[in-house]
Amino acid sequence: MTPTCKNAIQNYSLKKSPGYDLIIAEIAKCLPKRAIVLLTILINASLRLAYFPQLWKFSIIIVFPKPKKPPDILSSYRPISLLPFFAKIFERLILKRILPYIFSNNIIPNTQFGFRASHATTHQLHRLVDAISFSLEKKKYCSCVFLDVSQAFDRVWHEGLLFKIKAFLPTTYFLLIKSYLTDRHFQVKFGSSFSNIEKISAGVPQGGILSPILYNVYAADQPTSPTTSVAEFADDKAIISVHENPHIASLNLQNHLDLISVWYDKWRVKVNQSKSIHTTFTLRLPPCPEVFLNNIPILSSQSVKYLGLIFDRRLTWGPHIKAKKLALNERLRSVKPLISNKHTKLNTKLLIYKSLIKPMWTYGLQLWGNAKIFCAPMQKKFDALFRGLTTGNMRDPGELVRLRIKKRIFILQ
Numbered sequence: 001m002t003p004t005c006k007n008a009i010q011n012y013s014l015k016k017s018p019g020y021d022l023i024i025a026e027i028a029k030c031l032p033k034r035a036i037v038l039l040t041i042l043i044n045a046s047l048r049l050a051y052f053p054q055l056w057k058f059s060i061i062i063v064f065p066k067p068k069k070p071p072d073i074l075s076s077y078r079p080i081s082l083l084p085f086f087a088k089i090f091e092r093l094i095l096k097r098i099l100p101y102i103f104s105n106n107i108i109p110n111t112q113f114g115f116r117a118s119h120a121t122t123h124q125l126h127r128l129v130d131a132i133s134f135s136l137e138k139k140k141y142c143s144c145v146f147l148d149v150s151q152a153f154d155r156v157w158h159e160g161l162l163f164k165i166k167a168f169l170p171t172t173y174f175l176l177i178k179s180y181l182t183d184r185h186f187q188v189k190f191g192s193s194f195s196n197i198e199k200i201s202a203g204v205p206q207g208g209i210l211s212p213i214l215y216n217v218y219a220a221d222q223p224t225s226p227t228t229s230v231a232e233f234a235d236d237k238a239i240i241s242v243h244e245n246p247h248i249a250s251l252n253l254q255n256h257l258d259l260i261s262v263w264y265d266k267w268r269v270k271v272n273q274s275k276s277i278h279t280t281f282t283l284r285l286p287p288c289p290e291v292f293l294n295n296i297p298i299l300s301s302q303s304v305k306y307l308g309l310i311f312d313r314r315l316t317w318g319p320h321i322k323a324k325k326l327a328l329n330e331r332l333r334s335v336k337p338l339i340s341n342k343h344t345k346l347n348t349k350l351l352i353y354k355s356l357i358k359p360m361w362t363y364g365l366q367l368w369g370n371a372k373i374f375c376a377p378m379q380k381k382f383d384a385l386f387r388g389l390t391t392g393n394m395r396d397p398g399e400l401v402r403l404r405i406k407k408r409i410f411i412l413q
Contacts (some may be wrong), residue, residue: 005040008089011225019084020060020187028085032362043090050175056087057184058197060207068110079154081186081205091209094180098173099213100153105168106214109224114234115212121233122299122364126232128306132281132315135242143241143249143288146304148275153215153234154203157268158182161204161218180210218267223259227252233307246288254291261294277304281313283308309364317368328360 003212012025031039047051059081069076083091102108103183113119130219166174184205188195204211215234224230231238239256243249264271271293278286278298290297310320317347335352338344 004093004195005043006036006090008092009036012085012089014378016085016088017082017351019082019087020058021084021332023085023172025085028089030389039089044347046090047172050172050179050363052090052176053181054183056084056090057180059083059184059186060208061186061188063188079206080189081207083208086313087312088209093179094173094176095209098177101168101170101173102213102217107168108157109230111230111234112216114232114236116289117246122366124233125307125309125367128240128311129315131231131240131242132231132311133354135281136177136283136315138244139283140242140244141246141249141282141284141288143243143246143253143291144228144279144281144304145253145262145291145293145298146279146306147237147239147293148272149235149237150270150272151203152219152269152313153206153211154217155270156190156203156215157266158202158269161214164217164221165214165384177210177214194225205294219269221263223256223263225252225256225259228256247284250288250291252286257291257293273298277301279304279311279313281311281315283314287313309367317371320368321371328357331357331360 009028009031012028012185014025016025018024018084035253044052061079061081063077063079065071066076066078108116113121113124132142132144134140160172162181164180165177169177183206185197185199186200187197212234219232219235227241229240231240239253239260240251241253241256243252263269273293273296276293278291278300279302280300282288287300290300292298293398303310310317310323312319332339335356338352339349
């Protein structure tokens with residue numbers, strides 16, 4: 001396994017943060033051959049004994065504030081586990097060995113697009129938009145529920161996950177995953193302060209190499225219904241019901257939610273009721289009747305945000321474009337001194353544009369870019385932007401025609 005271990009180290013990203021041992025990828029890539037051989041012996045022994053080293057199961061938890069959330073509430077922070085470098089190398093080697101068993105047994109459903117090769121958020125969004133567009137073209141009702149799973153990775157039930165993977169993994173890999181999950185410890189770092197060391201009794205570490213695939217396996221057997229369709233990306237789940245009759249559309253959706261509710265109770269998954277949304281997509285006036293989860297009505301809304309796009313009930317993309325314009329204005333105000341400065345080099349301006357501005361408005365553009373309300377306002381905004389990029393003056397209309405030609409070149413790059 002020496003070449004495999006060496007390749008895993010050499011292909012590891014230099015941008016990842018180190019764990020408590022402070023070993024970074026740049027240092028590991030400079031290790032001599034003897035050190036790689038000793039590491040390979042250690043990993044081979046761990047595979048043979050189905051044992052994950054204890055020191056590799058300790059993580060430092062850092063928290064990032066969620067945008068536009070009050071800083072004095074614990075739920076306003078997102079925890080990320082910083083794991084030892086060699087632990088992640090070992091995880092990557094384990095993942096390479098268990099993936100064939102997962103795919104050969106068709107464990108992960110085709111509706112799950114999260115953490116899968118050649119599956120992006122935009123691909124799942126295309127599926128959802130196609131279903132909604134079909135219902136609007138046929139003058140039908142499309143009743144959708146968007147469920148928000150609370151702390152999905154942190155609440156994975158270890159015994160339940162081990163029960164599921166035991167059905168298809170060989171004994172060696174099952175025991176290795178069991179060793180990986182059990183007897184883990186963590187310490188929270190906030191600023192320069194550290195908490196006490198505590199034991200982890202549930203969940204998979206956010207930041208771990210194995211965590212995404214383990215969560216997908218844990219959530220893979222959720223019930224389905226022949227009268228509804230599902231769109232999933234990791235823990236973001238949408239259930240879609242289409243019918244000519246609004247009452248039947250909601251009834252089909254309710255039957256699926258009843259099945260989901262039983263599954264959630266059985267496998268100890270908690271849904272955030274306050275963030276789950278029920279939306280009716282239709283050209284008609286009356287919406288579909290409300291639906292319930294655990295006998296609690298799901299909040300109804302005229303629009304919903306899913307995987308970064310805002311859907312309105314008639315799929316006009318008006319709320320999404322409005323939100324994009326506000327976010328783009330705020331971003332442009334922050335970078336305007338650099339873009340409008342004639343002393344800033346063009347390459348620097350292009351770097352600012354491609355890293356800070358372009359991703360904001362090109363995400364999902366193939367879905368909402370043909371909206372009627374998109375063209376005129378955004379045309380003016382980007383005319384000003386590209387005037388600033390080339391002439392340093394965002395208000396100079398002198399070279400407008402030439403800049404529109406250049407703008408198409410920039411967008412295609």
